[in-house]
Amino acid sequence: MVVFVTTNEGKVREAREYLDEPVEQVSFDYVEPQADDLQTVAAHGARAAYTHLGEPVIVDDSGLTIDVFEGFPGPYSSFVEDTLGIERVWELTRSEENRSAAFRGVVAYCDGEPFEAAPEPVDDQRRGHDLAVTDRASATTDEQVDETGVPVKLFEGVVPGRIVEPRGDGGFGYDPIFEYDGKTFAEMHTEEKNAISHRGRALAKFAEWYAESDR
Ligand code: IMP
Numbered sequence: 014m015v016v017f018v019t020t021n022e023g024k025v026r027e028a029r030e031y032l033d034e035p036v037e038q039v040s041f042d043y044v045e046p047q048a049d050d051l052q053t054v055a056a057h058g059a060r061a062a063y064t065h066l067g068e069p070v071i072v073d074d075s076g077l078t079i080d081v082f083e084g085f086p087g088p089y090s091s092f093v094e095d096t097l098g099i100e101r102v103w104e105l106t107r108s109e110e111n112r113s114a115a116f117r118g119v120v121a122y123c124d125g126e127p128f129e130a131a132p133e134p135v136d137d138q139r140r141g142h143d144l145a146v147t148d149r150a151s152a153t154t155d156e157q158v159d160e161t162g163v164p165v166k167l168f169e170g171v172v173p174g175r176i177v178e179p180r181g182d183g184g185f186g187y188d189p190i191f192e193y194d195g196k197t198f199a200e201m202h203t204e205e206k207n208a209i210s211h212r213g214r215a216l217a218k219f220a221e222w223y224a225e226s227d228r
Contacts, residue, residue: 170214
C-alpha cells in the first residue's frame with residue numbers, strides 16, 4: 014500500500030487510477046517552505062509527513078509555468094489559483110501570441126531509509142519544450158538529503174502544452190485552461206490525462222522504481 018499525503022483529492026484520484034498498489038490518502042497539511050523549486054518543496058513535505066506519520070509516504074508538488082511570463086506562476090501556482098483564479102490567468106494570457114506552457118510535478122518518496130544510487134531515467138517528453146523555462150530543475154529522478162539527514166527520492170514529470178480559454182468539466186486546478194494535443198486536461202478522462210500528464214510521468218517513474226526496490 015502507498016500512503017499519499019495530500020489534501021488534494023484530484024491528485025489521489027489520479028494516483029489510484031495509475032498505480033497497481035492500493036493508495037491511502039492522508040490529509041496531513043504540512044507547512045510548505047518558501048522555495049522557488051518543486052524539488053525542495055516536495056522533499057520537505059515528504060520528510061515532514063514521514064516524521065509525523067512514522068510510515069513510508071509519497072507527496073506531490075506541482076506547478077504551471079507559462080513561457081511568455083518567464084515561468085510564472087510556477088511556485089506560486091496554488092496562490093495564483095486561489096487569488097486570481099484560472100479565468101483571469103486565461104485573460105492575462107489571451108492576447109499573447111505565444112501561449113505555450115508546461116506543467117511540472119515532483120513526486121517525493123520517504124521511508125526514512127537511504128537509497129541506492131541508480132541510473133537516472135530521462136523524461137523523453139521533455140524534448141521539444143522550451144528548456145529555458147523548465148531548466149531550473151532536471152527532469153530526472155534524484156535523491157535529496159538535507160541537514161536532517163532524512164533521505165528523499167524524487168521523481169519528476171513534465172508535460173508541454175498551451176493556455177486556452179477554459180473548456181471541460183473534469184480534472185482540477187488549471188486543467189480547464191491547459192491544452193495538450195487539442196484537448197484540455199479537463200476534457201480528458203483520468204486515464205487519458207495520466208497517460209501524458211506531469212503527474213502520470215512522475216508516478217510512472219515512481220512505480221517502476223518501487224516495483225524493483227525491496228521497500
Ligand atoms: P500543489 O502541488 O498542490 O502545491 O499545487 C500547485 C497548484 O497547481 C495548485 O493550484 C493546483 O491546483 C495546481 N495543479 C497541480 N497539479 C495540477 C494538475 O494536474 N492539473 C491542474 N492543476 C494542477
